[in-house]
Amino acid sequence: MLPPVAVLMVAAFAHFSQEKAMEAAVSSYVQDLAESMAYRLSTEVRLWNIPGEPFSAAIRYRIFSWGPSIPGWVAYINDEGKIIMSSPGAINIAAIWQQNLPIGSAARVNDKDGRQYTLAVYPVDRGRGYVVAAVSWDQLLGSLVKIGRLWPVLIVMVSLGSFWAIRLLWRRLISPLKGLAAEIDDLRMGKDIPNTVDPQAVKEIDSVHNALIRFAKAAIDRDNLRNRYVRDIVLVQEAERLDMAREIHDGPLQDITALLQQIHMSLEEGEDTHERIKKTERLARVVVRELRGLCDELAPPWVDLGLSHAMTELAERLSQNYDIHVSVDIDESFELGAERTLSLLRIFQEAVSNAVRHGDATEVRGYMHKEDDNLFFEIEDNGRGFDSSVDHEVLRLEGHRGLANMTERMSLMGGTFEVYSTVGEGTRILCVLNQKPLV
Amino acid sequence: MPIKIVLADDHPLTRAGIAEYLKREKSLELLGEAEDGLKAWQLIQDLKPDVALLDIRMPGLDGVAVAQKVKETGLSTATIMLTSYDAQQYVMASLRSGARGFVLKTVSPKELTAAIATVARGGLYLDPEVASVMGEREFDPEQLSTREREVLVLAAKGLSSKEVASKLFISERTVQTHLASIYDKLGSKNKTEALLLALKYGVVTLEELLED
Numbered sequence: 001m002l003p004p005v006a007v008l009m010v011a012a013f014a015h016f017s018q019e020k021a022m023e024a025a026v027s028s029y030v031q032d033l034a035e036s037m038a039y040r041l042s043t044e045v046r047l048w049n050i051p052g053e054p055f056s057a058a059i060r061y062r063i064f065s066w067g068p069s070i071p072g073w074v075a076y077i078n079d080e081g082k083i084i085m086s087s088p089g090a091i092n093i094a095a096i097w098q099q100n101l102p103i104g105s106a107a108r109v110n111d112k113d114g115r116q117y118t119l120a121v122y123p124v125d126r127g128r129g130y131v132v133a134a135v136s137w138d139q140l141l142g143s144l145v146k147i148g149r150l151w152p153v154l155i156v157m158v159s160l161g162s163f164w165a166i167r168l169l170w171r172r173l174i175s176p177l178k179g180l181a182a183e184i185d186d187l188r189m190g191k192d193i194p195n196t197v198d199p200q201a202v203k204e205i206d207s208v209h210n211a212l213i214r215f216a217k218a219a220i221d222r223d224n225l226r227n228r229y230v231r232d233i234v235l236v237q238e239a240e241r242l243d244m245a246r247e248i249h250d251g252p253l254q255d256i257t258a259l260l261q262q263i264h265m266s267l268e269e270g271e272d273t274h275e276r277i278k279k280t281e282r283l284a285r286v287v288v289r290e291l292r293g294l295c296d297e298l299a300p301p302w303v304d305l306g307l308s309h310a311m312t313e314l315a316e317r318l319s320q321n322y323d324i325h326v327s328v329d330i331d332e333s334f335e336l337g338a339e340r341t342l343s344l345l346r347i348f349q350e351a352v353s354n355a356v357r358h359g360d361a362t363e364v365r366g367y368m369h370k371e372d373d374n375l376f377f378e379i380e381d382n383g384r385g386f387d388s389s390v391d392h393e394v395l396r397l398e399g400h401r402g403l404a405n406m407t408e409r410m411s412l413m414g415g416t417f418e419v420y421s422t423v424g425e426g427t428r429i430l431c432v433l434n435q436k437p438l439v
Numbered sequence: 440m441p442i443k444i445v446l447a448d449d450h451p452l453t454r455a456g457i458a459e460y461l462k463r464e465k466s467l468e469l470l471g472e473a474e475d476g477l478k479a480w481q482l483i484q485d486l487k488p489d490v491a492l493l494d495i496r497m498p499g500l501d502g503v504a505v506a507q508k509v510k511e512t513g514l515s516t517a518t519i520m521l522t523s524y525d526a527q528q529y530v531m532a533s534l535r536s537g538a539r540g541f542v543l544k545t546v547s548p549k550e551l552t553a554a555i556a557t558v559a560r561g562g563l564y565l566d567p568e569v570a571s572v573m574g575e576r577e578f579d580p581e582q583l584s585t586r587e588r589e590v591l592v593l594a595a596k597g598l599s600s601k602e603v604a605s606k607l608f609i610s611e612r613t614v615q616t617h618l619a620s621i622y623d624k625l626g627s628k629n630k631t632e633a634l635l636l637a638l639k640y641g642v643v644t645l646e647e648l649l650e651d
Contacts, residue, residue, distance in 0.1 A: 281547075288545050289568075292525060301496070302526040308599070313528035316629040327629065331599045 004162040011155040018148055023118070026140060027106035030072065030120040034133035037074045038122035041131060072135035079127060103130070116145075176201030180209060190223035192216060232401065244294070251290040259283040300345060307341050308332045311366060314345050318352045318364075326352055328366035334375060336435070343409045344377060344431070347417075350402050351379045351429050359383020359427060373436050379429040388421035406431075441468040442559045445486055447479035447502070448494040448521065453544060457492070457521070460548040467555060476500025480508055483516055489559050493538075495522040495529060503536045510537030510649070517558040521546075525569055527631040534638070534648060535597060540564040563638060563645055578640040582624050588642065590617040595634045595648050 064076070064085040075086035101107050106120040116137040121130050137145050176198045183194050193216045197209045262280040266273040295301070302313045308330040319326040328348070336344065348366055355361035361383030368377045396404035403419060406429075410417035415433035444467055448454040454472060461469045470486045473479035477499040483491050491509065493502035500508075506518040519540030520533040530541045539558040542551060543566045554564040583591065586607075593603045600618070604611040618630065625640075627633040637643040 285545050285568075289525075292523060296524075296526075301524050302528050304501075305526075305528050305532055308597070309528040309532060312629075312631060313526050316527060316631055319629055329600050331602065332597045 001163075001166060004159045004166070007162075008155065008159045011152065011159075015148070015152045015155075022137070022141060022144070022148065023108065026118045026135060026137060027108075027120070029140065030106050030118045030133050030135050031122075033070070033072050033074065033135070034120035034122040034131050037131040037133060038124045041076060041124045041129070071139045072133055074134075075132045076124070077130045077132055079129060083132075084129065171200050172202050173205065176205045176209075180205060180212070184212065187212075187216060189216065190219040193220065228397070232396075236401070244298075247294055247297075251294070252287050255283055255287040255290065259287065300342070303338050303342050303345065306332070307334050307336050307344070307368075310341055310345060311348065314348060315366065318349065322352065322356045324356060324361065325363040326366075327364075328368075330366070330368040331370075334368060334370060334435075336375070336433070340413050340433070343413055344433075347377075347406045347409055347429075347431060348379060350406055351381075354402050355381035355383045355427065359385060361426070370435070373434050375433045375435050377431040377433070379431075380426065382426050385421040385423050385425045385427050387423060388419045388427070441466055442490055442555055443468050443470050443486070443488040444555065445469075445471050445473065445479065445482045445488040445491045445516075447473040447476065447482075447492065447497065447505070449474050449497045450494070453494075457544075457551070460551055464548065464552050467552065476502065476505050480505050483509060483514065484512075487514065488516055490555050491516050491518045492521045492542075492555075493518055495520055495524065495533070503532055503538075506533065506536040506538045517561075519554060519558055519564070525566075527569065527635065530565065530569055530635060531595075531597075531631055534563075534645065537649060539645065541569060542566045543568050565635065565639065569635075578625065578636070578642070580640060580642040583621065583642055587617050587621050587624075590614060591621055591633065591637055592643055592647050594618065594630060595637065595643055 064074070064087050073087050073089055076084045078084055101119060101121050103121050103123060106118050108116060108118050110116055117134050118137070119132060119134045121132050123130055141148075179198060186192075187194060194209065194213050197206050201209070259280055262276055262283065266276045266280070269276070296317075300310065300314070303310050305313070308328075309332075311328045311330050315326045315328045352364050355364050359381055361381035364379065364381045366377065366379050368375060370376070392403040392407050395402075407417045410431055410433070413433060415431060418430045419427065420430070421427040444461060446454060446458060446461065446469060448457065451474070454474070458469060458472060461467050470488050471482045473482050474497075476493075476497045479491065479493060479497070479502075480500060482488075483505070491505070493505050495502040502518075502520055502522070506520070509516050509518055517540070518536075518538045519542055520529070520538050521542050521544060522529060523544050525543060533541050539562070540554050542554050542564070545568070546554070546566060550567070554566075557564040589607060590603055593606055594600075598606065600611050600614045604614045607614075618633075621637075622628065622630075622633050625633050625636045625642075627636050634643070638645065638648070
């Protein structure tokens with residue numbers, strides 16, 4: 001706001017200075033004119049220094065018929081203020097002539113049309129009469145006056161324009177920017193969404209604001225997702241603990257209890273305990289087998305046999321558990337490292353489990369091939385299939401974590417996971433993995 | 440002459456238990472004990488036992504790797520894998536590394552003695568608990584065709600169907616058909632079981648398995 005105000009002030013100062021300068025110039029001009037006329041009309045002055053011979057009347061009054069040789073008008077008035085003689089065009093003087101004008105100095109007057117004049121009155125022969133000289137500002141200064149009047153108008157217009165532009169700038173840019181900065185300051189990422197866009201703001205700020213809204217929404221989505229994951233992890237952990245507790249309770253715990261009972265009976269019977277010890281030995285074997293199965297379930301030790309053997313072992317076990325055909329065909333030369341092998345084992349396990357539980361499949365085949373550095377692992381079943389266009393995330397929220405888990409496992413390994421299935425036509429899963437170890 | 444033995448297991452209690460079995464048996468002589476694979480390999484080279492009992496999972500060098508070294512250096516020591524794991528893939532890995540026996544740690548002293556005696560004679564011994572899935576019926580090796588036998592031997596060496604197909608100049612589908620027929624004849628549910636049964640019934644010998 002300050003610059004246009006300053007410009008306006010400087011312009012006003014300049015305008016008044018110019019007015020003053022013009023007025024001074026016109027005043028001194030008119031005074032000179034009046035003074036010289038008064039001198040010329042004075043009967044006491046001798047021209048050309050001719051003794052005893054004052055100006056002849058003709059020379060003295062010639063000016064009133066010809067008019068002054070410079071711009072302006074002159075008139076001779078008597079001491080009653082009546083115009084005795086005047087130069088051509090001095091009729092104007094009559095129109096603007098005011099009796100009370102100070103004598104010897106210049107005064108500025110306007111005629112009824114608003115034109116400006118400057119007048120000066122000088123006495124002739126000590127009050128015998130007076131010379132009135134007048135000049136029109138337009139006549140003397142011409143275009144200077146017009147420009148002098150035009151440029152303040154221009155300056156005011158420019159200043160008003162600047163005011164308007166600055167106001168616009170404020171409303172549409174600075175104010176929205178300040179609002180945006182305050183919003184960013186107060187924004188709690190992952191919790192808030194910024195207010196809707198200021199309708200006055202320019203569209204670039206709009207875009208920035210919209211981007212901020214998008215970021216904030218993404219942060220909220222990400223936080224929600226993370227919370228859901230954390231909840232899922234907790235749920236899965238609890239479910240697994242429950243499963244494990246149930247397995248130990250129903251399996252080894254029962255067996256060891258039975259074993260203990262056998263030992264107690266042997267102790268009480270004292271003699272002929274051979275049969276009972278044989279029974280005890282059988283029970284102990286069962287306990288070992290069950291615990292071994294539990295360990296295999298938790299962390300299959302055969303992962304260290306390498307991809308091909310580990311997958312084959314799993315396939316054969318799954319085949320036995322579900323009593324369906326499960327096979328894999330993986331070249332022994334394919335290597336992935338224990339961690340990624342375990343992930344593929346879990347994916348295969350989940351796929352077979354899904355195929356049996358949801359698809360009633362009787363055959364599942366795993367097949368791996370290699371192109372350049374990429375390993376392609378395909379799993380096909382002959383089950384009922386499903387609509388694979390459904391978002392895994394939606395399924396996960398409904399409590400079916402299988403596909404989402406498999407997708408996550410693959411993405412953790414830097415690979416991709418795709419499911420192709422149509423209702424009634426079985427399911428095909430494709431995992432693609434770069435064989436190079438992850439950095 | 441008692442059979443000379445070296446025992447390797449990283450679990451001290453298990454090792455002590457098995458050592459006690461071995462010491463009790465007059466026909467066996469325990470020369471040394473090792474708590475890891477490297478020590479086991481050292482003892483086998485130094486003591487040259489008839490039989491080495493090796494745990495599969497040991498720090499340093501695992502049992503399969505020790506058996507591999509024994510096979511590669513041509514020592515006369517026969518190796519038996521002694522393990523807690525009943526995975527059939529361990530059995531196959533052990534046999535391919537040159538082991539002649541696969542015994543679970545829950546084995547009875549009588550069974551362990553039998554296993555040691557069998558491998559010392561040059562035979563093959565698989566724990567009944569691992570082998571129990573294979574059934575006990577008689578099988579005539581002649582029931583498999585020559586092509587089926589070829590497919591089985593290559594598969595036993597760990598080749599994939601694709602590799603077997605290219606080795607025999609037949610299609611992969613034909614290999615699959617042969618395998619299905621082999622499973623059917625041997626009464627097995629899968630490839631590993633078929634291989635173990637084939638070894639058990641003498642359709643394929645351990646020597647064939649170890650050939651390059």
